[in-house]
Amino acid sequence: MEDNEQRYQTDVPVGTTVQTVLERLNLSLGVLDRTDPPTFTVLNRDSRITIIRVKEVFETEEVVVPFEQQMVRNESLPEGETRLVQPGENGLQQITYRRLLENGKEVARTVFKIETIREPRPEIVMVGVQSPVTPLELPGSLVYLAGGNAWLIRENSANRYPIVTTGDLDGRIFTLSPDGKWLLYTRQSSTTNAINSLWVVNLTKEPPQPINLKVSNVVHYAEWVPGTSLTITYSTVEPRNAPPGWQANNDLYRLSFSPEGRILKNEKIIETNAGGIYGWWGTTFAWSPNGNTLAYARPDSVGLVNLKEQVFEPRFFLQPLETGGNWAWVPAIAWSADGYFIYTPTNSDTDPQFFSLSALSLESDLMVDVVKNTGMFANPIPQPNPQSFPQWVAYLQALFPTQSETSRYRLALMDRDGSDQRILFPPEGSIGLEPQRPVWSPSSSPQWIGVIYQGNLWLVEVPSGQTRQITSDGLIRRIDWK
Template sequence: MRLYHLKPLLFLTVWVFLASCTPPQVTQQSLITVRLTAEGSTAEVQIASGSTVEDLLTTAGLTLEALDRTEPPTFTLLTEGSEVRVVRVTEEFTIEEVTLPFDQQTVRNESLPEGETRLVQPGVNGQQEITYRRVYEDGVEVSVSPVKVVTLQEPVAEIVMVGSQTPFVQVDLPGKLAYISGGNAWIMQGNTANRRPVITTGDLDGRVFKLSPDGTWLLFTRRGEDETVINTLWAAKIDDDSGLLIDLKVANIIHFADWVPTSTLRVAYSTVEPRDTAPGWQANNNLELVSFSTTGWVSTRTVAVEPNSGGIYGWWGISFAWAPDGLRLAYARPDGVGILDLREEGLQEEGETFDFPILKITPLQTQGDWAWVPGLTWAPTGNTLYTVAHATSPGGGSVEQSPNFDLTAVSLEGSVSQEGSVSQEGSVSLTVPIAFVPQTGMFAYPIPSPLHPLPSGEQAYEIAYLQASFPTQSDSSPYRLVVMDRDGSNRRELFPAEGAPGLEPQQPLWAPQPSGGNDLDPAGQGYWLALIYQGNLWLVHSKTGEIRQLTGDGLIDRMDWK
């Protein structure tokens, strides 16, 4: 009985299994009709139901090239009445030359009468080569895009001087007074009416602007051409009409670059690394030197101080000031002041540099993306440093947040020796720093004058500095110019006048060594101080109090006087 019932069941199971393995038979009912458009023609094609666009192309004998495509895509399942389009895509590259029009720049010139114009530099168009990629679909151009741009020739800006002469009283000047106006460099020489442009590129950023000791060269920085470079360092010959410019192949300078006093055509500098975050850089706190020649040759760099952390708030950077002997370099950073002994061998590739900290400073907590670094200058005798110290608050509290700053002097007897010890031949002997003037404000920027002969035959100097109108808010306070004798006596406020807007923080500049002036001749040229006030150059005489405005365009932002 069991066997009788199992036979039909077993047969049915085997039949179903075999039937499932048999290929389907294509009939008229399993075909679908689709419309295929390719290469300008459209046809109806019958294909098995369940086929994809790729199957359709195979059936039609069509092959897609690398850029070709289908609409819809090749993996799409087709249904009755589907429409498929084959798009033939080609590309070609073409090169076109285009003209880059030159810019027009206007430079105000106070040596020309008002309204008079003079062409300083004719404009020249540039040339650019652009490679385009052109894409065609079924022979019709659908897109054009540039893929490569090569500048064959940079455009040269047209520069036109426009006279803006103002009726300021002419003043005789010793040396050369250089200044930046509207991104261009100017020189006054002989007297304030004799002025001329020396750099007219319009891109000087004022980070570095230094005349050489003999006044024949100008060291300056120009804004970088892209976001990866803050600026670049250049030297220009300014004692003739050659217009010689030397690219020193140095980039990213914020705090310091200056001529090496003991060498001809040699420059010392410190660099930073650009950053996207505020303040826009990370200081290297290094010191390097480079030499150059009038032929354009630039030496490889000499490293005097390797990149380092720079102490507390070292990310901001460090500033330097040369001693009169040119062999020592004072430095100031947020946490202190010191001296680098750069004897002649110390400036060479294999030499050593000796670091002597002389004044510890409690760094100021600015609560911002900047750090305070004290101003720093040498006495003309080379035996005293003048700076600003961060003082404690009389009422106690956090030293780092104290709003008090004192003008301070550090006396150096002799010179710095390698061992830092006292010797009869001359070495360092530091006195206790003296707070000459309390509560000056953080941006006092003290600067001693050149030596002046006294009736007794001795020589003396004065000290100029800026006094904050609101000493406990000196980061934002206006300032006034003050001059005193080197012992701190005979202190007098000179500029601006009482009740007038104050000065912005800056380094005042003394005239170079007096030319025939001394205490018996109070009109001597060497007693002039130069300042920038409301965007213009001003002179203030330290003995007579005489004040002279030199420019009126309101565009001055940096100066130097040698």
Template sequence: MRLYHPRQAPGAIRCGHPGWINLLAALLLAWITSACAAPQATQALIQVELAADGETLKVNLNAGSTVQQALDRAGVGLDALDRTEPQSYTVLSDGAKVKLIRVSEIFEVEQVVLPFERQTLRNESLPVEKEVLIQRGKNGLQEITYRRVFEDGVEVSSQPIPVNSVILEEPVPEIRMIGVQTPFSPVDIPGRLYYLRDGNLWKIEGNTGDRRAVLTTGDLDGRVVSVSPDENWVLFTRGSDVDGRINDLWAGFIGEPAEGGSVAGQEDQTLVDLGVDNVIHFADWAPGSNSKIYFSTVEPRPTAPGWQANNDLLSLTFADTGWTTQWVTIIEANSGGVYGWWGTEYRWSPDGRWLAYARPDSIGYVDYKTREITKTLDIVSLQTFGDWAWVPGTAWGPDGNVLYTTEPGVSEGSNVAESSPDFDMSAGRFDNGSFLRLVRQTGMFAYPLASPLQQLSTGDLEYQIAFLQAETPERSETSAYRIEVMDRDGSNRRTLFPDEESPGIDPQQYWGAWSTAPLPDGGGLALAVVYQGNLWLVDVNSGETFQVTGDGLTTRVIWR
């Protein structure tokens, strides 16, 4: 029997052949892998409602989208002021509602009238209740810009919001002068009295009833008031409106005008800005000069006392045209010793030979030619436990040989002069450096003043010293004071003013001035005194007193 077998195609795999087994394994592996893989899911969608520009839109978004993405999908843009509820970064959920609020603003400009102020100046040279219009008032004009806010066309600002203000025209105050002439009898005087009253400088000549304003800027701060040797100019400080500046130093012409010229006190009087600011302690004319001045400066500070002293000394020369020289430095800015932040006082001797200085820790003199400082007397610096420092007051004798001052003493039960309540008046000479205590326990604010030289019946020349004596020397910082007078050597001491029935004097550095000659009609030398804001004259020989002003506005006095 013949057997026949089917022919196998080339490359075919027989069952049981290794290739067949590999194929089955690969198919099985692919099936197992596909069975274990995670199912592919489509990302979920959410739908939100968008209200914008008067329409409501349904917007489909991917889950996790924000308000901003919803706006982008809807093709809605945001302007700079527009806002949404909820805010644009908020993630939305299905069914959320979004509101777009269109915000706009407009600006309106309004002009407002600024009413002028009314000021009244009291003038003792006018009869009582007589009124004179000095300056007509004029309203000013202010421009104010307001902002109004709208949301979806509806105004939401409760009232317009001011965002800018400009003064187009400053108001001009109305100034009226009213007479307050006092019933004080006029008194004949030698020389001329200058006194600072309510920010203006006044002059009395001949008798106390003849007075007139010679400088009427109204802003003299009283730090510096000095009349030139020829009495044609006054050196003064005036308050400053500039931020970070205390005051400015000026010179004003107060002499008699040339024929056909203006009268001092009118708007066109000559004023020269010297270009110097922040002068607290010293500015004065050079001896014998009517155009050269010396001065010292400070740096303003926001904390008490309001400055940091430079303790410098400078000079300049000016002309009535407004021209000034460059500053010449005599003493460079320096620390000023103990408590030097307060400052240094300077004082010329009558003959111009010496320029004394006084500061919290010493007294001495400046050689303004060699620009050297010489210390003559050490002062134990007083601990004030406050934002001020004590500087001893000084006064030259009329011959320029002796300087009078005040220095701390040592009280019983205390050996520490820095805290001693005792203060004594001393006198000394710069040529030999010796100082002698003349009066014990005057108080810290004695501020001595030396009279002019007087010729005695013997032909000798003498002078007197007036000073402030504390009523309670052990508490002299807060005590009231009374004026006492003594001979130059401390003898013949007596209380002069005010009388026992009247309150004492509030001590000030510039409390008074000596007359340049005796009062007429057999009177003696007189003292002009600032007492309770009024000007008084006191005959030193007889003790007779004369009240000159009564408006309570006088702060300084100069007798020439």
């Protein structure tokens, strides 16, 4: 027998196992050690046994991650002129390797863990391009997502500022706080056990400092709670290798944090549950304007959440749509500014492919169709000011209502009761809008609705329908305005 260049010799009866020989010679094996032949082998005459001592060693090294250069087209600069918006900074990673040694010699080397010590900061250069876009004064804070980064427009459409430049915003969550001072967003995860992570950034701080809320796997819902200070609610999923890539928990958490980013409270207010029919896809929620009542929508129903009892109370049952794919249809829900109605697209019991825009009255508990044949992605957005008259509701109208899953849409407008319906944008015969959630301007003089059209930000004046193109780079994916 050989053990790390030491030799042993012993006589044993034929039929003895390797393990018995080791015990007779008082030789022990480590957790990773092995023998050739294996310990369960029955020996013949003149057998030879070799012990391979296996050792696991971990080593770390720091690696510089070069920063990327991002070129951003800007119509407010003269054509060809460049301006450095943000200097680049290299990142730093610590890589831990697992080395496997057999009798002192390395036989395998694999990456065990990668930790980011400092994330790279991309260099952002604005390049002037010729554009017919004329600068426009804008109220409040308008944010948009382009190229994986978040940008802020304030006071004038030519005044654009980068606020998050990591290049990895996934667009699943991208929403401003009610006062327009904070942005809540998600970033793609670099690890295999998480889909994304949830972050916030203070838009009034210079320079903006993103804050990691230490929350992962938020796909369908995260939103600010009206009437509270720096408080959000969110729902999570569990990552899966099979499509769609997750299993929804249909849960709900309430998280509060300080202006400095310290987590004050993170409590679960709805336990993980099946979520009804097609519940694996997920549930979405919406707070009433005063923050007192929470509505929910899932593939089989729309209703309210009883937070005290932690139960879902359906107010309207939907005919779950058989999509034939790895996704489920969950209707968008939106509260009227006075909190008396919930607007949502609904489908027919007799024909699940037929969709109407409906209003649920919380006083009478009745669901009424206000616009027929809108398509599944009607995405209603009521005017936010309860004192405005009339009380407009913006929504999307499918160009091909019977094929609304693949159809493009047009921006439409109606009074809260479904009267005075009109199509606003784009004009008849133009390519329609991709399904999206329009946004209202925070000011009613004039009143604008913002939409993304062919990758650019467009504003539509209400009720005239006059339009203004704000950007022309074709890269915008999400917008919000407060």
